Amino acid sequence: MKESYRNIINYSISEMNAAEDQVASISESMRQIRDLSINSTNVAYDGNVATLGTYIKGILNDLVRNSNADFNGKYLFSGTSTTPDNIKASFPDMNNMPYEIVEGNSTDENPSGLKVVFKGNMDNRVINKDAHSQEIININPNSLFGEGGVKYFQPIIEMYNVLQFNSDGSKRETLDSLSNEDKSKINEFQKQIANNLEVVNKNTALFAAKRNRMDSVGTQMSEEIVRLEEVKSLKEDADMPRILTELAKEENALQYSLSTGSKIQKYSLFDFI
Structure with a gap:
């Protein structure tokens, strides 16, 4: 049974490591977007704001792709909806991944019509570490991207809108x-992104600490299994003399029986009359 728990823990640690790697990429993308937004207000970038907006949209696509990362076919950041079959799209033309960028109708508040939708759930994935305790092994979408699993995408989209569109909703010219x-x-948007990034990094650190604890539990369990095997082996070794003695007794008894039988076979019935 302990080996079964150890295997579950080791597999979960591998999955958690994969999640940490993806979150590191997500954090880096958020940092890049913030840096670009700061650069866009610099006079040196006058005439290139539309290009910066296009670049930010590309990084947004990278963010969503990392958010849809999986480990051995199971999505990492979609709660317990870990497979394409579990993803419920709101519209027929949506894909079966947890996160998706969709383009709706243009409005005054959102001239691009862009938004990120989340199609997973907020449930935690739990494993049994042993017969008495459990552990959550996923990063909850709320912890990763804010309320509803999408809040932290909003200032990025609003940033893109400012860089790509004029205040009247018209598309910017190349040199605007x-x-x-x-x-x-x-x-204001870059401040929001900075605050969101800080929360993501904080939650990632807490997740990493949990993974380290799991790693320690797995190591302790592996060491305990080895000790149990050693004790079992010692017990078996300690019983060997007894087993050999019993075998020797049985062999002597067999030899005696065979010897007696061969002697009896030398005599006939007349020898006993």
């Missing part, structure tokens, strides 16, 4: 510059 109002909005 930002107004002071635009720069003020971008400054």
